[in-house]
Amino acid sequence: MYLATTGRRTDAPSRPAGTRRRVPGTVIALGAVSLVTDVSSEMVTAVLPLYLVLGLGLSPLQFGFLDGLFNGATALVRLLGGRLADHGGGRHRTIAGAGYLLSALSRLGLLLAGGAAGGIAAALAADRLGKGVRTAPRDALISLSAPPEALGRAFGVHRAMDTTGALLGPVVAFAVLWATADAYDAVFAVSFATGLFGVLVLFLFVPAGARAGAGAGAAGAGAGVAGAAAGSGPTGRSRNRSRALGDPVFRRVVTAAALLGAVTIGDSFLYLLLQRGLDLPPLLFPLLPLGAAAGYLLLAVPAGRIADRTGRRLPFLCGHVALLTAYLTLMAPPGWPAAVLVLVLLAVFYAATDGVLMALAGPVLPPDGRAGGLAVLQTGQALARLVGAAGFGAAWTWWGPRPALAVAALGLAAALVAAWRILPGRESS
Numbered sequence: 001m002y003l004a005t006t007g008r009r010t011d012a013p014s015r016p017a018g019t020r021r022r023v024p025g026t027v028i029a030l031g032a033v034s035l036v037t038d039v040s041s042e043m044v045t046a047v048l049p050l051y052l053v054l055g056l057g058l059s060p061l062q063f064g065f066l067d068g069l070f071n072g073a074t075a076l077v078r079l080l081g082g083r084l085a086d087h088g089g090g091r092h093r094t095i096a097g098a099g100y101l102l103s104a105l106s107r108l109g110l111l112l113a114g115g116a117a118g119g120i121a122a123a124l125a126a127d128r129l130g131k132g133v134r135t136a137p138r139d140a141l142i143s144l145s146a147p148p149e150a151l152g153r154a155f156g157v158h159r160a161m162d163t164t165g166a167l168l169g170p171v172v173a174f175a176v177l178w179a180t181a182d183a184y185d186a187v188f189a190v191s192f193a194t195g196l197f198g199v200l201v202l203f204l205f206v207p208a209g210a211r212a213g214a215g216a217g218a219a220g221a222g223a224g225v226a227g228a229a230a231g232s233g234p235t236g237r238s239r240n241r242s243r244a245l246g247d248p249v250f251r252r253v254v255t256a257a258a259l260l261g262a263v264t265i266g267d268s269f270l271y272l273l274l275q276r277g278l279d280l281p282p283l284l285f286p287l288l289p290l291g292a293a294a295g296y297l298l299l300a301v302p303a304g305r306i307a308d309r310t311g312r313r314l315p316f317l318c319g320h321v322a323l324l325t326a327y328l329t330l331m332a333p334p335g336w337p338a339a340v341l342v343l344v345l346l347a348v349f350y351a352a353t354d355g356v357l358m359a360l361a362g363p364v365l366p367p368d369g370r371a372g373g374l375a376v377l378q379t380g381q382a383l384a385r386l387v388g389a390a391g392f393g394a395a396w397t398w399w400g401p402r403p404a405l406a407v408a409a410l411g412l413a414a415a416l417v418a419a420w421r422i423l424p425g426r427e428s429s
Contacts, residue, residue, distance in 0.1 A: 042169025
């Protein structure tokens with residue numbers, strides 16, 4: 001088994017000059033789909049708290065319960081999406097498209113619900129289900145489309161385009177509200193049409209075959225499992241999936257990601273600590289996540305390039321060191337310089353970990369088990385982060401914010417040491 005710091009096998013076939021400098025068209029197309037879809041989804045996300053709490057009169061507790069419940073369910077639905085995508089030799093585009101379509105239709109559900117609590121809950125559930133179903137097949141398509149040695153850059157480009165959509169969504173939403181005199185239905189209608197356009201882009205510009213990409217063959221062989229010949233036919237595909245999910249290197253990646261996720265306290269708490277430290281007016285609170293997202297947008301591609309050159313393990317760990325530094329900075333006397341530093345560190349954390357983790361795990365998995373394996377990784381990390389956020393919330397309630405933050409910093413430092421030992425290095429066999 002070889003998990004190189006560059007992700008490239010020594011016996012991988014050579015490629016024409018210039019190929020390494022280009023991001024595959026499939027990755028660009030998937031980035032465009034994510035950009036359009038994120039404009040659609042973030043339009044709703046930006047106005048939903050106002051619509052539900054101020055417009056319909058839901059209490060913050062009711063809104064928080066709905067949001068937390070459906071976000072938790074998203075993590076589990078990813079497993080189903082990954083399994084369905086791998087079934088039959090690779091239906092990644094079909095399953096990802098179903099997820100995108102389900103999320104788009106959820107905006108139509110909000111439009112038709114007319115303020116009824118049951119209809120709104122069903123629409124929110126459909127949106128989260130769609131997100132859960134599409135994530136693993138989409139990331140599997142990216143990893144199967146790019147050469148293994150350029151996976152970090154490919155995921156960086158995709159995440160940068162995705163974040164661009166996330167930044168544009170609230171701007172479009174509030175522009176629609178301004179133009180229509182606070183008509184939330186208009187926001188939902190525009191979001192629905194935008195989401196459908198994203199589905200159209202997916203089926204027009206993303207190839208149906210998961211193995212059509214440049215990295216499929218080498219990536220599968222890089223997993224240390226049988227190659228295409230051994231994996232042909234239903235029996236071979238099933239064996240490959242089984243070997244991938246039981247692969248010791250992949251288990252080490254999942255374990256390290258879950259361990260680090262369990263001591264990640266959640267962005268909302270970080271922003272809340274900043275808001276309290278600066279005594280920031282609530283109206284300016286949304287600027288904090290926007291600042292971190294803008295930094296992520298700028299750093300995603302450079303971080304991916306660095307990961308391709310130096311290996312994904314070190315940037316992934318350094319990203320968590322940046323998060324640890326953010327925790328320690330929050331324990332210092334508050335001020336705008338410290339706040340800016342925390343937002344920059346949070347951007348570095350996401351740039352060095354989000355797509356880089358997928359690039360780290362992708363080459364370990366065979367093409368036939370790629371989506372399912374990534375779904376297991378993403379679900380494990382998401383559930384661990386839910387536990388970490390809940391634990392930090394409880395510690396804050398019992399001990400206060402500073403002691404809770406100190407415990408979180410100690411936990412993250414210990415997890416980093418453990419992850420350094422758990423994550424595979426250059427060669428595992």
